[in-house]
Amino acid sequence: MTPVTSGSLIVAGLGPGDDALITQEVRDAIDQATDIVGYIPYVKRIPARPGLTLHASDNRVELERASHALEMAAAGQRVVVVSSGDPGVFAMASALFEALETGPKAWLDLDIRVLPGITAMLAAAAQIGAPLGHDFAAINLSDNLKPWDLIETRLRAAGEAGFAMAFYNPRSKSRPHQFARALEILREACGPDVLISFARDVTKPTQKILTVTLAEARAEMADMRTMVVVGNRDTRRIGPHVYTPRSVT
Amino acid sequence: MTPVTSGSLIVAGLGPGDDALITQEVRDAIDQATDIVGYIPYVKRIPARPGLTLHASDNRVELERASHALEMAAAGQRVVVVSSGDPGVFAMASALFEALETGPKAWLDLDIRVLPGITAMLAAAAQIGAPLGHDFAAINLSDNLKPWDLIETRLRAAGEAGFAMAFYNPRSKSRPHQFARALEILREACGPDVLISFARDVTKPTQKILTVTLAEARAEMADMRTMVVVGNRDTRRIGPHVYTPRSVT
Structure with missing residues (x-):
C-alpha cells in the first residue's frame, strides 16, 4: 500500500x-x-x-x-x-x-x-478576433447557484461601466426566458449598436460563429454549448474579424 | 519569391x-x-x-x-x-x-x-487556489490608453456589484500613487475584509504569492510584474488555498 x-x-x-x-x-x-x-x-x-x-x-x-x-x-x-x-x-x-x-x-x-x-471565453475570443481586448467581465448566466436578480444587477453594472462581457451557460431549456431578459438589459445598458458574438462548439469541428448587433440579437442564437461575447461601444468589425481597441473613445 | x-x-x-x-x-x-x-x-x-x-x-x-x-x-x-x-x-x-x-x-x-x-490572471488564480471561481472582472490599471477616472468608475462598479477582480499592470514607477487610490476605492466598494492576493512572477522560479485583507493591503505590495486578484465577500482561505465559492451568501 x-x-x-x-x-x-x-x-x-x-x-x-x-x-x-x-x-x-x-x-x-x-x-x-x-x-x-x-x-x-x-x-x-x-x-x-x-x-x-x-x-x-x-x-x-x-x-x-x-x-x-x-x-x-x-x-x-x-x-x-x-x-x-x-x-x-x-x-x-x-x-x-x-x-x-x-x-x-x-x-x-x-x-x-x-x-x-x-477557458472557453478566451478560445471564443481568439476565433472571433479580439473582442475582449479591453477591460471585460466574465459572468455565469445560470441561476442555479445565485439569484437571477443579482445577475441582472451585474449585467447592468458591467454594461454601464463600459466593460466588454463574456457569458458562460447563457441559456438552458429550464430557463429559456432569462436570456431574452438579459439581452433587453444589455440593449438598455450598452445601447443597441454594440456587437454581440455567439460562438458555438468553440474549437470543435462543428464550430459556428455569428456576430450581430444587440438590436439584432435573439435569445435563440444561444444554447448551453454557446459562449456569448459582448463588446463595448468601441468594438468594431475589420474584415472578417471583430475586435475591441485598446483605447476608449 | x-x-x-x-x-x-x-x-x-x-x-x-x-x-x-x-x-x-x-x-x-x-x-x-x-x-x-x-x-x-x-x-x-x-x-x-x-x-x-x-x-x-x-x-x-x-x-x-x-x-x-x-x-x-x-x-x-x-x-x-x-x-x-x-x-x-x-x-x-x-x-x-x-x-x-x-x-x-x-x-x-x-x-x-x-x-x-x-493569461497571467488565470495562471495566478490557479497558484492562489480558485479566487476567480465566481463572476469576475479583468481590468488593466494602466492609464496609458484610457483616463484614470474611467478606471475608478470601473473599480467602483465591479466592487459594488460583487465581482471578483483581476488587475493587469497594477503599478508603475511613473504613477506610484494611483494604485494606492485604487486600494482606497476597493476598501469602500468591497469592504475592508475582502481578500486580495499579490502574485509576482507567476509560474517563474522567482514566483511569490501574498494574500491579505483589503484593510492590510499596501500599494508597495504590487509592481508591474505582479498580478493582483481581489475576491468577493465570500472569498475565503482553506488551508494554504484561497477560493471563491460558486454560490453567493
Whole structure:
C-alpha cells in the first residue's frame, strides 16, 4: 500500500475541446496519474492505459465528485480531476475547495494543485478576433447557484461601466426566458449598436460563429454549448474579424 | 519569391512564463513560422533554427510591430507574433487589428489567426487556489490608453456589484500613487475584509504569492510584474488555498 503522504490531487484544465489546446503541464499530470475523475464527456477525452483508473460521473454532482477525488488522494493515489476549459473559471476548482472545507481535517495536508487551461471565453475570443481586448467581465448566466436578480444587477453594472462581457451557460431549456431578459438589459445598458458574438462548439469541428448587433440579437442564437461575447461601444468589425481597441473613445 | 497568397499571420500566446504552459497549437505554429515578431523578452523564449528569423522590438511600439508583421505576411512569409499570456487579454491581438484597420486594403485578405494562451490572471488564480471561481472582472490599471477616472468608475462598479477582480499592470514607477487610490476605492466598494492576493512572477522560479485583507493591503505590495486578484465577500482561505465559492451568501 502506498503511504498516505505520497497522494496528490491535481485539478487540470483540458481546454475547450481541441486537444491541441491542452498544455504540456496538463499532459504530464495525466501521464503520471493513477486516477482520473470528472464529468463523463471530459473523462472520455483521456486515453485508457494500464495503471490508470477512469472515474466518470454525471453532471451536477460536483461536490460528490470532488470528495471522491480527495478520498482517493488521501489514500495515496495520484488523482487528476479533469475539467473543461480552465478549472478556475466556472468549473471544478471551486467545487474542490468547497469539498475540502467541509471534509476531514487531514485533507488539509494533501498536496493539491490547480493547473490552468484555455477557458472557453478566451478560445471564443481568439476565433472571433479580439473582442475582449479591453477591460471585460466574465459572468455565469445560470441561476442555479445565485439569484437571477443579482445577475441582472451585474449585467447592468458591467454594461454601464463600459466593460466588454463574456457569458458562460447563457441559456438552458429550464430557463429559456432569462436570456431574452438579459439581452433587453444589455440593449438598455450598452445601447443597441454594440456587437454581440455567439460562438458555438468553440474549437470543435462543428464550430459556428455569428456576430450581430444587440438590436439584432435573439435569445435563440444561444444554447448551453454557446459562449456569448459582448463588446463595448468601441468594438468594431475589420474584415472578417471583430475586435475591441485598446483605447476608449 | 513565394506568392502573396501563401503568407499568413498568427498572433500566439506563450503563457505567463513557464514553457510547460504553452499549448501544442502554439508550438506547432512556431515550428512552421519563417518569422517571429515580438517584444524582446518574449522573442528570447523562441529557440533559433535555420529558416527562422527573429524580429525583437522594444516595449511600447505595438503598432509598428504589428504593421511590420502584416507587411511580412503580405510579402508571403509565415509570421508569428508572440505575446505573453493570451494575446487577446491586454496584449498584441487588439494592436494587430488596429494596425490592420489603418493599413492597406490588401491586408484584409490575409490569413490572420489568433491562438489563445494561458493569461497571467488565470495562471495566478490557479497558484492562489480558485479566487476567480465566481463572476469576475479583468481590468488593466494602466492609464496609458484610457483616463484614470474611467478606471475608478470601473473599480467602483465591479466592487459594488460583487465581482471578483483581476488587475493587469497594477503599478508603475511613473504613477506610484494611483494604485494606492485604487486600494482606497476597493476598501469602500468591497469592504475592508475582502481578500486580495499579490502574485509576482507567476509560474517563474522567482514566483511569490501574498494574500491579505483589503484593510492590510499596501500599494508597495504590487509592481508591474505582479498580478493582483481581489475576491468577493465570500472569498475565503482553506488551508494554504484561497477560493471563491460558486454560490453567493
